[in-house]
Amino acid sequence: MIVITSPTGRIGRSLLPLLLDEAPARGERLRVVVRDPARLPAGVRDRVEVVVGSHREPDVVDEAFAGADAVFWLVPPDPRTADLDAAYAGFTLAAAGAFARQGVGHVVGVSALGRGTPFARHAGHVTASLAMDDLIAGTGVAYRALANPTFMDNLLPQAARIRDEGVYANVVRADVAAPLVAVRDIAAVAARLLLDRSWSGAGEVPVLGPEDLSAREMAAVMTEVLGRPVRYERQSEADLRAMLGGAGAGAAIVEGFVAMLRAKEAGLDAGVERTPETASPTSFRTWCEEVLKPAVRA
Template sequence: MMVITAPTGHIGSRLLDILLNEAPTRGEELRVIVRDPGKLPEAVRARVDVVTGSHGDAEVVDRAFAGADAVFWLAPPDPRAPSLDSVYSEFTRAAAKAFTAHGVGHVVGVSALGRGTPVADRAGHVTASLAMDDLIAHTGVAYRALANPAFMENLLRQVSSIRDDGVFTDVVAADRKAPLAATRDIAAAAAGLLLDRSWTGTGEVPVLGPEDLSANDMARIMSEVLGRPVRYERQSLDDCRAALAGHGMAEALVEGYIAMMRAKDDGLDAGVARTPRTASPTTFRQWCEDVLKPAVQA
């Protein structure tokens, strides 16, 4: 039995699609934890065991992990949480106890790059995510943290600006190159680990995409794919802070994002070399063709 958390998100929904194709041929049963089962397609609900509720709730994970061999773990965003710890480690604490209580053997979690870098202890959300990894690892389960850079899907938050104004923003230097990953590749990495549970111990699995890109590179590729000019505008940290606060995000989380962005500009994502093992296949150009362009045209 495999349990999938956050099955309606970018990563979880793609992971579920992969597992629905692969798991039955291996005799694997699937269970999902979801707050609103109605957000799952009817065809999916018919093929999985559904536990309704939050996977931060002790009673819910106690029911969901009974009989489970493996769990996909993703701490969901909570823009109004009072602290970073409450989003990551505190949210995960009940599940960590349930892993032990039910003898769950393997857990695959969504985390971040940065462990071992000089800025890892002052990287806001990333620092909190790494602490969550440590909490899970200390339960004794075999654990793999998917160590991710920024997601390509983050640009979907700026579809209106890209479509209407031909502009996207970030706080990094325009020519700073960094890895970038598509959530489809993160889901594929998770599926591979969940389906082949021959691994033991704890560790990280970086998902780095096929190349490092700068914001200027991304603007050029978007312009070519969309057939219209797209330019990058660098936002100051103060302007970014004000924008996040303006969307109702709690102060602790705003400061966590600012710390993470500052750390990324200081090389947080540069600590892992790209190799055949750490690279992932989806290019930014392909992602723009498959995902961004239809979103802009819609």
């Protein structure tokens, strides 16, 4: 039995089809934890067990993890949280107890790059994610934290501005090169680990994408793929705060993003070597052709 939390989020939506394709042939049943089952595609609802509720709640995770061999763990965003540690490790406390009570053998979690760098202690959401990893690892379950850099898919909310103004924005300097990863590649690594549980102990699995790119280089790729000029606009931290606050994010979330992006500019994501094992396959150009271009044209 494999349990998937947050199955309707970006990563969960990519992970579920992979598991539905492979799990039955391996004799694996699938169970999902979801607040609103109606958000699951009809074809998925018919092929998985559904536990309704929030995976923050003790009774929900006890029901969901009963008889489970492996769990995919992802903390959903909480834009109004007053505290990042509460949003990550606090959200995970009930599950950490349930892993032990229910005898869960393996857990794969979504986390972030940065452990071991001098920037990780003051990196907002990343710092909170790493503390969550420590909590899960401390339960004694076999754990793999997917250590991710910035998601390519984070550009999708800017698709309309890219189309209408030829601009995308962030606060990081235009010349800072860093790894980028496609959500679908994160899902593929998660599926592999969930289906082949020959691993033990606790550790990280970096998912780095095939290359490092700067914001300026990303703009050049988008220009070529979209066939129209796209430029990068470096926004101020004040502008970022205003944008996130205007979208409904509370102060803790806003300041967590500001701190994370400062740390990324300083080199937070540069602490892991890219190897054949850590390099995921989807290039930024491929992602732009297959994901961004249709979104811009929609």
